[in-house]
Amino acid sequence: MDSGKGSLGKESKETLVADKKEGIGACGWILVSLSFLFVLITFPFSIWMCLKIVKEYERAVVFRLGRIVSKKAKGPGLIMVLPCTDVFARVDLRTVTSNIPLQEILTKDSVTTQVDGVVYYKIHSAVCSVANVTDVHLATNLLAQTTLRNVLGTQSLSQILSGREEIAHNIQIIAAEGERNASEALKQASMVLVEAPSALQLRYLQTLTTLATEKNSTIVFPLPMNMLQGFYKQ
Structure with missing residues (x-):
């Protein structure tokens, strides 16, 4: 049968991609500037390394120093990828x-x-x-x-x-x-x-209990005193 x-x-309204407007930091901008300067110095030879062709049915997700550029995919057509700082992934639509x-x-x-x-x-x-x-x-x-x-x-x-x-x-x-x-x-x-920090602590203890019942073993772990603050408040 x-x-x-x-x-x-479908694209969900609530994605796991961070929407924070955090930049790449001062060190990141320095690395990007050096990469762009390298492209200018070695022009026009470097242009063959930087320009990528994205087909009509494809999109390119560009990561610059680990962060998605502009939080959206690029293409179709020509896109520019800086050497050393940028990597990209092709997605077939x-x-x-x-x-x-x-x-x-x-x-x-x-x-x-x-x-x-x-x-x-x-x-x-x-x-x-x-x-x-x-x-x-x-x-x-x-x-x-x-x-x-x-x-x-x-x-x-x-x-x-x-x-x-x-x-x-x-x-x-x-x-x-x-x-x-x-x-x-x-x-x-x-x-x-x-909202309930003690719930995380209870979940942690429950996980240890589950692991202990699966095999006859002894689990030794450090217990910081700040973990008990949630129980003291209760």
Whole structure:
């Protein structure tokens, strides 16, 4: 059985890319000035090193001393990359199609079946795809496989056979919103930890307890006195 689906990588309103207007600092500007001076001294030979061609369906995310330049992607056309201080990553904006390997599914009526599918997606934000995800293509494929198993697990075999288009539409919606929901959950968790410092300490102790129960081992760790301030205030 083939289960076709499509998911578009929409740019979320709340990204992990920092929006702070912090500069690269005095030392950074000195390095950039030296790099630009090197380009002027070695002109026109250096122009072949600095000018890069970005195709119509591509965008270039330029990092200058580790920071994204202008917080947006560049291209298409000619872009300038300074030597020693700038690096860039190309992002393909065309629709990507990949096969979902055969998945073994247990349906709602306890029938074991095997399904495969095709996932197609398109990157809308080049910056987010580079700065927020280690491997956007691998992450999308894994998310598609997980969503396929979760959705089909709630359907009976007859529903799966008769409602392929509806199932594909539901999978498309879930896959598109999966990353946004995950980022919102991380934001809420971080806000809780900021508002209640003792929660972070409790989470730390809970992690140690979990590690201790997995194996018969002794864990020795230093306990600063400032960690107990949250308990004293309570």
